[in-house]
Amino acid sequence: MKPIYHELDFGVTCIDTEHMRKDFVAAYLIEDEGRAAFVDTGCYLSVPTLLATLDAKSIKHENVDYVLLTHIHLDHAGGAGEIIKHLPNATVYVHERGAQHLADPSKLRKGVIDVYGELFFKQFLGDLIPIPKDRIVVAQDGDEITLGNRVLKFIDTPGHARHHVCIWDETSRGVFSGDTLGVSYREFDTDQGELIFPPTTPVQFDPDTWKNTIKHLMNLNPKYAYLTHFNRIEFTQNSADMLIQHIDGFVDIAKQLKQSESRHKTIKEHLLDYLLTIASNHGVTLDESQQVRLFKGDLEICAQGLGVWLDRNT
Ligand SMILES: [Zn+2]
Structure with a gap:
């Protein structure tokens, strides 16, 4: 399989998971000093694309230290249980409200099937594999991890979902924002910049909390948002507004x-x-x-x- 990915600078690659359509759901790969991390995984069906990206970039599976999940919606985290079977040294980081659902995804599976139906689940999301508890670490607000020479910091970011964290990358001054800094499709770029709107996904959308979270993230003075939907954009105060x-x-x-x-x-x-x-x-x-x-x-x-x-x- 030939993966589609976009190599950005600062050792970051945007992988097109090709979920539903092209240019819709990204997962990110960060490389630093020979070590690697995924941020989000796409769904179960996206895992072959992620592994093919490692192969295409000659990254050994053993050199992936982390699978960092912004939240547990399945277009972000549905592939985590499957991919770690292939990554012997990787630990999964997730918000404390998400951890138990990764270890036992039965409620998550039921929730998704209730909303989208069994057929959609099988056809477009594939499956959901439990993650052994000893491979899950809870990411608390302010926690930092090291990848090669860079530091990645977790920020609790409720609003889109209560189980959402963003990951701050000081090296690129970028926020791996999951769904918290909105969705923005490249097809809508104009000379006015990017068109950004909020994914008000069920079942935990909380507008006031979300707006506070956005203001909190802007205090970091970011240059970029690495959006799951889709790809990196420059993220300014105008974007936040x-x-x-x-x-x-x-x-x-x-x-x-x-x-x-x-x-x-x-x-x-x-x-x-x-x-x-x-x-x-x-x-x-x-x-x-x-x-x-x-x-x-x-x-x-x-x-x-x-x-x-x-x-x-x-
Ligand atoms: Zn989401």
């Missing part, structure tokens, strides 16, 4: 439609209008049908997450 604005925009839609009939469908339609409008204001000239195709997966998940949030909070 845009993300916060659209968290508020999504929440406003949800609140307005709280009592509407066929609420989920209506929220989805309004979210699509919202995204098409912000894309248009951003100078995006892609065909609308192309835009709809690219937003499709997010619309479903974001509408579900907003629905869960409405039921819990208003």
Whole structure:
């Protein structure tokens, strides 16, 4: 198999896990002084791509020290149990709220199948392999680990999910941000920069907490965000402001439609209008049908997450 990956600078590689489509779900490989770490793994089906990337870059499996998981949503962590079978020296780091679900993924599996169905799980996520407890380390806020000559620091980042950490890489002044600094597809880049919006995924979306987390991360004065969806972008105060604005925009839609009939469908339609409008204001000239195709997966998940949030909070 020929993996697709993008070599960035500072020893960081963005691997296209090819989950669902190209340019959608990334995993990252960090190399330093002959040692390596993955940040997120994609799902179970992405593992062959990750291993093929190691081979293509002549990195020995024994030289991978870490699998660092930003959170346990399956497009980020679903492959962790499978990949560590191939990485004899790797330890998995995860938020304390995620650790037990990696050791015993039965609840995680059930949760995903309840939302997406068994067929989707098998076809697009594949499987979920438990991770032996002695290979899991809980990443606390402020914890640091060393990879070669660089230091990677964990930051507790609730808001998208309560089991979310970001990883601060001082070397590149970059945040491996999982879903916390939003999603931004390269197809929507214009001369105004990147279009960024929030994945309001079920079941722990918490807008106020998320906005505080974004402000907290900006105190690091980052230069880059390594987004899972998709690839590295420069992340400025304007990027943070845009993300916060659209968290508020999504929440406003949800609140307005709280009592509407066929609420989920209506929220989805309004979210699509919202995204098409912000894309248009951003100078995006892609065909609308192309835009709809690219937003499709997010619309479903974001509408579900907003629905869960409405039921819990208003
Ligand atoms: Zn997520």
